[in-house]
Amino acid sequence: MSNRDDLREAADALAGSVVVCGLGAYADRLAGVTFRDARSATVSALLAEASDDSAGGSPPAAVVVALDPETVGEETDPLRALSGLGAFTVAVVPAGAADGDALPAVQDAVDAVLLAEGDAVEAAIRAFLATVQEPGFVNIDLTDAETVLSSGVAALGTGTADRDAPGTAVDAAFGGLPEGVDARRASAVLVDVVVDPDTSIAAATDVIVAVRERIGADANVIWGGTVDEAAAVELAVRLVVAGVSHAPPLAAGDPCPRCGEPLSTYRFGARETLSCDGCGYSGIVVRRD
Known part of the structure; x- marks a missing residue:
């Protein structure tokens, strides 16, 4: 067996020990979605498996959970329950929703936080899994991911x-x-x-x-x-x-970072930015929803 075959065999063996879950809207969006080298499960099903002594089998090595942009920071109880499984728990969060107190609350409930661009949470999960599981001439594994992600928000x-x-x-x-x-x-x-x-x-x-x-x-x-x-x-x-x-870009109506008054959109030629009528703060990049 070649070295590449050895690595492929190792990745296949790990497949069942990595679980992808979703919370909020992502519970439905990820239902039935297939991930290579990982299995999908609902949070409730995964927790039920862990509490069922007769189920047998090994606990997951890692749990990757997608968070609903509308409820980031409000779902810490299920996140803490998942972390209680003893697996390496990674929360994948839409970057635009990771502002205010939401992100620290998520950080406190899991082992690692991975920010995804826009609504591309599923794509981010696939790229992350490919990075840590695809066999290669220099291999990266979950231990490497833990080492890097322990450094802070990723x-x-x-x-x-x-x-x-x-x-x-x-x-x-x-x-x-x-x-x-x-x-x-x-x-x-x-x-x-x-x-x-x-x-x-x-x-x-x-x-x-x-x-x-x-x-x-x-x-x-x-x-x-x-x-x-x-x-x-x-x-x-x-x-x-x-x-x-x-630091997620702001949008019209968001509080001014200087005085707290609502921001307004204005144009200067082809350029669109934000300004504050209250204190004159201007030139703020506009968030694209």
Whole structure:
């Protein structure tokens, strides 16, 4: 058996020990959705399995739970119950809903928080699972994910480019991070490089160099590499950047960060920003819902 076959066998063995759940609207949206190398379950079913002594089997190694944007911060009880299973619990949160006291409440209830762009929570879950479970010439596993995600709030971004332009793929991956995420002072990064069979491992090395140029010198970088025969001449980069700062852009009607009065939208040529009639604070980036 080849080394790649060994890794594939290990990933298949782990498949049943990673569970994907949803809360609120995501309980229905993820119902029946198939995830490679993971199984789907409702939160109630998973908790019932854990409390049923006759069920047998091993407890999950990790639980990835998608949070409803409308109820982020209000579902800490089921999150705490999931964390009580002893599994590594990751809450995937739409970045636009992670403001105010919501995000700290979620952080307090789980092991790790992963911000997703817009409403692309399912896509973020798939990218995260692929990063930590797909076999490769340099493998990343759940232990690596725990190491990185323990550094603080994380965000996920993906990017692709021609196989001869690894720096462009890295730029695209950082550009794909959720709006409002600042990765410059990230404390840890998980990097997965996906290449075609003809691409040299030197391309993966170039990716890591390009990633390090975008973050702090002391950040912990853990990387892996995967060969995808369907990738043709394209190179892909998946990033999980942890210990990031996050300040969701504001929208009209939100309180002014300076005085608290409602913000208003105004245009200056083709540019649209926010301003406050109360204190004159202006030039604020507009949130796109």
